[in-house]
Structure formats: structure tokens, C-alpha cells
Amino acid sequence: MFDRESLKKLEQEKIRWESTTVKKVTEKTPERYEKFLTGSNLEVNRLYTPLDVQEMDYMRDLGFPGEYPFTRGIQPTMYRGRLWTMRQYAGFGTAEESNKRYKYLLSQGQTGLSVAFDLPTQIGYDSDHPLAQGEVGKVGVAIDSLKDMETLFDEIPLDKVSTSMTINAPAAILLAMYIAVAEKQGVSPDKLSGTIQNDILKEYVARGTYIFPPEPSMRLITDIFEFCSKHVPKWNTISISGYHIREAGATAVQEVAFTLANGIAYVEAAIKAGLDVDEFAPRLSFFFNAHNDLLEEVAKFRAARRLWAKIMKERFKAKNPKSMMLRFHTQTAGSTLTAQQPDNNIVRVTIQALAAVLGGTQSLHTNSRDEALALPTEESVRIALRTQQIIAYESGVTETIDPLAGSYYVEHLTNLIEQKAMEYINKIDELGGAPKAIEKGYIQQEIQESAYRYQQEVESGRRIVVGVNKFQIEEEPPKNLLKVDPEVERIQKEKLSQLKATRDNLAVKNALEELTKKAASSDNLMPAIITCVKTYATLGEICDALRRVFGEYKATVSF
Amino acid sequence: MQEGQTIRVLIAKPGLDGHDRGAKVIARALRDAGMEVIYTGLRQTPEQIVEAAIQEDVDVIGLSILSGAHNVLFPRVMELLKERGVDDILVIGGGVIPHEDIPYLKECGIAEIFTPGTPISQIIDFIKNNVKK
Numbered sequence A: 001m002f003d004r005e006s007l008k009k010l011e012q013e014k015i016r017w018e019s020t021t022v023k024k025v026t027e028k029t030p031e032r033y034e035k036f037l038t039g040s041n042l043e044v045n046r047l048y049t050p051l052d053v054q055e056m057d058y059m060r061d062l063g064f065p066g067e068y069p070f071t072r073g074i075q076p077t078m079y080r081g082r083l084w085t086m087r088q089y090a091g092f093g094t095a096e097e098s099n100k101r102y103k104y105l106l107s108q109g110q111t112g113l114s115v116a117f118d119l120p121t122q123i124g125y126d127s128d129h130p131l132a133q134g135e136v137g138k139v140g141v142a143i144d145s146l147k148d149m150e151t152l153f154d155e156i157p158l159d160k161v162s163t164s165m166t167i168n169a170p171a172a173i174l175l176a177m178y179i180a181v182a183e184k185q186g187v188s189p190d191k192l193s194g195t196i197q198n199d200i201l202k203e204y205v206a207r208g209t210y211i212f213p214p215e216p217s218m219r220l221i222t223d224i225f226e227f228c229s230k231h232v233p234k235w236n237t238i239s240i241s242g243y244h245i246r247e248a249g250a251t252a253v254q255e256v257a258f259t260l261a262n263g264i265a266y267v268e269a270a271i272k273a274g275l276d277v278d279e280f281a282p283r284l285s286f287f288f289n290a291h292n293d294l295l296e297e298v299a300k301f302r303a304a305r306r307l308w309a310k311i312m313k314e315r316f317k318a319k320n321p322k323s324m325m326l327r328f329h330t331q332t333a334g335s336t337l338t339a340q341q342p343d344n345n346i347v348r349v350t351i352q353a354l355a356a357v358l359g360g361t362q363s364l365h366t367n368s369r370d371e372a373l374a375l376p377t378e379e380s381v382r383i384a385l386r387t388q389q390i391i392a393y394e395s396g397v398t399e400t401i402d403p404l405a406g407s408y409y410v411e412h413l414t415n416l417i418e419q420k421a422m423e424y425i426n427k428i429d430e431l432g433g434a435p436k437a438i439e440k441g442y443i444q445q446e447i448q449e450s451a452y453r454y455q456q457e458v459e460s461g462r463r464i465v466v467g468v469n470k471f472q473i474e475e476e477p478p479k480n481l482l483k484v485d486p487e488v489e490r491i492q493k494e495k496l497s498q499l500k501a502t503r504d505n506l507a508v509k510n511a512l513e514e515l516t517k518k519a520a521s522s523d524n525l526m527p528a529i530i531t532c533v534k535t536y537a538t539l540g541e542i543c544d545a546l547r548r549v550f551g552e553y554k555a556t557v558s559f
Numbered sequence B: 001m002q003e004g005q006t007i008r009v010l011i012a013k014p015g016l017d018g019h020d021r022g023a024k025v026i027a028r029a030l031r032d033a034g035m036e037v038i039y040t041g042l043r044q045t046p047e048q049i050v051e052a053a054i055q056e057d058v059d060v061i062g063l064s065i066l067s068g069a070h071n072v073l074f075p076r077v078m079e080l081l082k083e084r085g086v087d088d089i090l091v092i093g094g095g096v097i098p099h100e101d102i103p104y105l106k107e108c109g110i111a112e113i114f115t116p117g118t119p120i121s122q123i124i125d126f127i128k129n130n131v132k133k
Helices: A004-028 A058-062 A095-107 A146-152 A171-185 A200-207 A214-231 A243-247 A252-272 A277-283 A294-315 A344-358 A378-393 A408-430 A434-439 A442-460 A487-502 A505-520 A526-534 A539-550 B021-032 B046-055 B070-083 B099-107 B120-130
Strands: A113-115 A162-165 A193-196 A238-241 A284-290 A328-332 A363-365 B008-012 B036-039 B060-065 B090-095 B112-114
Touching: A095 A113, A095 A146, A095 A378, A146 A171, A146 A487, A162 A171, A171 A193, A171 A214, A171 A526, A171 A539, A193 A238, A200 A214, A200 A238, A200 A243, A200 A252, A200 A434, A200 A442, A214 A238, A214 A252, A214 A277, A214 A434, A214 A526, A214 A539, A238 A243, A238 A252, A243 A252, A243 A284, A252 A277, A252 A284, A252 A294, A252 A408, A252 A434, A252 A442, A277 A284, A284 A294, A284 A344, A294 A328, A294 A344, A294 A408, A328 A344, A344 A363, A344 A378, A408 A442, A434 A442, A442 B021, A442 B120, A505 A526, A505 A539, A526 A539, B008 B021, B008 B046, B021 B036, B021 B060, B021 B090, B021 B120, B046 B060, B046 B070, B060 B070, B070 B090, B070 B099, B090 B120, B099 B112, B112 B120
Parallel strands: A113 A162, A162 A193, A238 A284, A284 A328, A328 A363, B008 B036, B008 B060, B060 B090, B090 B112
Antiparallel strands: none
């Protein structure tokens, strides 16, 4: 992009500037630090110039929006055509309560649903399981059977909304329930749009809601890929998630590297299961975090997009451009929210949301100010949604595509993050791929190192967290937090025993036995799971039918 | 605590939540502060935690929870310790725990609750000053 002659001239000029203009100032007032770092500990120079991006080839490295390598965005017109989907993750208590919250959010201008399930549901236990004690309805809605799912989406037309479900180990079962609810509404599966998270590898690494060991878990995932490519073509079959990896303490580089390494593992598994790459890859989607370091985060999203495009084209020989597009959801960083002076979190979330939008996200969840304290109240959720709307309608950043492109610093960081992430991916390849690297504890160890280093930086004061280690005030304990009614557990248990007394228990038994049989074969499990949910077999029963064949995952512990 | 004796700590994750960044960071910081630390891993029942604490003869149990199930699971740990006749283990807790729940948890015998943003040095000092054995 720059000719040799002018670069040489520039280099001389820069040296001159540093030894004269800059030196005069730094002699009197030294800079605040000897070394400046990004939020993820990449070194930051005083100034970036064409010298830092001199290798850049515009068409090769950036190209045009909607075209390979998609650095500038996956759609040709980006937000000039359609804004991102504003999708607030919500769900708590019973299906009735969550249904009410969804209708409220839709009435407030939210454009997609995002379902949070409680932990027993995520780990495949019914609400009456001993391990579910105290957890029912706490971090999401409790779903025990198709009955609860029918209530959850009551009066919400499933052909009109897109629904994202944060569900992993039992993703096939919740998808089956969603398909069954739609059928009752008269909506056929090919009209359904939405996402299941369905990303088990990051559960082993960072999030913890695994059930089965890796091998049968990967099989469930490829079964879903295959089934959806035929019957639910508009469904995003997986949301390969860096979000939780970042929350667990990873840096921006690690977030990109470990997420794409997991993505590679899913693609390899599906190809191994006999699927054609262009048949399933267009439905792969991603989920990233947005942290406070605005420009580093923008660079991260751009780097991830370019790197995935290259991987799909060069490594997996994809031909369909849609297979190379990294489409992603973003959530602002929960781990950056402070319990101290919680209203400050509104500002943090604004910066993070801006990073996501400047980075070209397809959908966005903005966290609420009170989430370091409890589940958010309705008022807090509204402010979080309004934050997105202000960025969308008032900030102006939506009116042109990828507005930070060409910034010497952002382009330099984009290159650097891509390069460092690629180094990690090579290392993971050497270890035998992401599943092996996870089994060896390599990825977990790397994340823990970063988490610990960050904590030490905060403790030493090198890293400032406003209101936590600087600018503290005496505060009244916060009031008006959301409380989940402890009655939820009792209500769910009652509903369960009622269900078991009224359903056709013979049909349930037969369907479950058939599922266990199928699990031992190599047949696609989706049809048998759909049959199970339609008999009102419970989530716990269906998972147990699979546990009988698959067994359960036991994690190795280190710190 | 006798001079020169190493403090033994069990860091435990009761319940089903998988957020153990905090638990692991604390475990490592306590180890770096010279304590012997065992971390249970995820999804431990109160029964398993108490059993491990007794087997490992620890001086301190640190419970970490972010799912909101603390009002059920923390008291259950205390109840089981009492049933087993254990009264010389210091039990502390941490996580996303609303301020208004803290008095009840302390009533149940949890010595202190550390919420997000607590400096680790404060936790280390608390353990050193309050360990019972």
C-alpha cells in the first residue's frame, strides 16, 4: 500500500520526531508507564504509522464487505441494510415467569429471544433430582418436559421470532422440544430460525455444564448438524463460544485461538461423520465476548473473521463463501462488572457494546448493571437494551461499514491478534487438536495463567478497576435486587409428579428404550429424541436413557 | 494455630455452577501465600465437601458459588459438619452473593462472605487471623 521511498522517509521523520519533539516533553514529564499494554497484555506503542502496516495488501488482507476474507464484515451493506439483532439473554424461575419477561422484551423493541436455562436443565437433571436442590429456576428457567416448553413460548409465534438457546450437553433435547412446540403452533421445522449453543468443548474448558464424555458428545453434535441440514435449514446448529473462555480469564488472543481451534474440531468431526463441508459449515455460528479495551476488541473481531475465512478456505477447502463467513453473537463482559458502584457498569457496557458494533457483530446482548450482585431487575435490563438502541440510532457508527479500518493501530492489532492466535492453533494441532489439548489440560492451564496474572495486576494496582482498587467510596448495600422465588422448586416438582401421573407412561418407556438402543447404534439420534419429547418424557429421563450408553464425563482438576 | 504449622485449605464448589475462575485464582493465591490447598473441582454435594474436608484434615473450607443456591447449600455444609462433630474448621464463602443474604449465612456459622472485588490479601489475612486449630 505504501511505496518504499516514502516509507523510508517516514522512518527517518519518525526518528527525528522522537529525538526532538517527543524527547523535549518526556524529559520534563515522563510517560505514565514505561510499557503500555492492552487489556490482554499486548504491548502498545506511543504511535502507529504506515510503518506498522507496511506489509498490508488491501485486497488480500481486507477486501470488501461480504467478500473473502470478510475482514470488513460479512454482509455487503452491514448495518446500513439491517441493524444487528438485539437479543437479551433472559430466563428465570418458572416457564410462566420467563414467558412474561420475553413478551415484555419483545414489546420493548427487542428483536430476538435468548433463553437462559437453569443449571439442572443444562446438566440434564429434572427439578426433583437431589443435585437440583437449591438450583431450580435460579440462573435461568427450569424446563423438565415439553409441557414447560409449551408454556415458555405460549403466544410467541415461532415463525416470527428467532430464538437462541444457551444449551449445550442436552442441546438435541431442547431443540427437539422447540420443534415439537412449533409443530403444535402449526409451524414446520423449515420455518424455524434460531441458535442452540451446542458447544461442548468449551464446557470442558471453561463453563462446566457437561454431561457425557467427549466422544458421544461430539456424535450428538454431528447428528444435529446432519438433521438440521435436512429439516431445519435456517437453524444455527452451534454457537462456537469464546465468551466463556474469555470470562474464565483468557486474553483476547486466547479467546480467538481456543474458539477457532474448537471450531476446527467440530468441522473435522462432521467431515469424519461423512458430511460435506459446504453442507453444514454455513450454519456454524460463533459467540464472542466484548471487553473494555475498545480498539483491541474491534481488532479481535476483525482478526477472528479473517482467520476463520482462511481456515475454511485453505484448510477445509470450502467452496461456498457462506462456509467461510464467521457470523457471531456478542455479549458484553460479565467479568468486568463490579459490585462496587454498580451504576458505573452502564458505562462499561456501553464501551463494550460499541466495540461489538464497530467489530461487526450480528447480534448483541448487553449486560445489566446489577449482574455482579444478582440476576438483573426489569429496570436494569431496560437500560441495557436502551444502551444498544442509543448506539444503533444516535451514535452514527452504523452509517458506514467497518469505520475503524485503515487505522494504523487497529490494522496492526488485527494482524497481531491473528498471528498470535494462529501460533496457538498450530500448537494445538501439534498436541493433536482441541479435544486432545483439552484432555491434556493445556488449554485450561493457559487460561488459568492469564486469569491469575490479571488478578495479580489488579491486586498490585498496575491495572485499575474504577471503584474497586481506585476511586472507592463508602456505599450503602444495594437494594431492589431480583429475588427468585424459592417456591419455584416446589412448583416444578409438583408439575413433574402431575405430569408423570397423567401422561402415557407406556409410550414414554418404549420411546426411552428405543432411544437407548439407537444410542448404542450409529444412527442419527434426533428422530428418536423427538419421539421421546412428544411422549412428555422428561429431560432427566431422556438424558438418563443416553447416560446408560454414553456414561458421564469426569473432569480432571488443576489450578 | 501453632507457629510454623502450614494451614490446610479445601476450596470447594458446591452445587452445579461451572464458574470456577474465582475458586482457582483463590486456590492458587493461597498456595502462593504458603498454604496447602486442595480444590475439589465442580459439582460437589455438601456431603462430598464435608467428607473431603474431614479426610484431608483441613483447617479451612472455602466455598465458592455463583448460581444463587448459597442459601440452601452453605447452611447444609454447616449442618453436616455439626452432625460429624466438627467445630474446628473455619468456613468462609465467596461468589455472587447479595448483601442481604449475608447475615443469615453468618448465623448458620459461615465465618465470612467475600463478594466480588475483595482483594485476595484481605482473604489471606482473614484466614490467618481466624483459623481455629
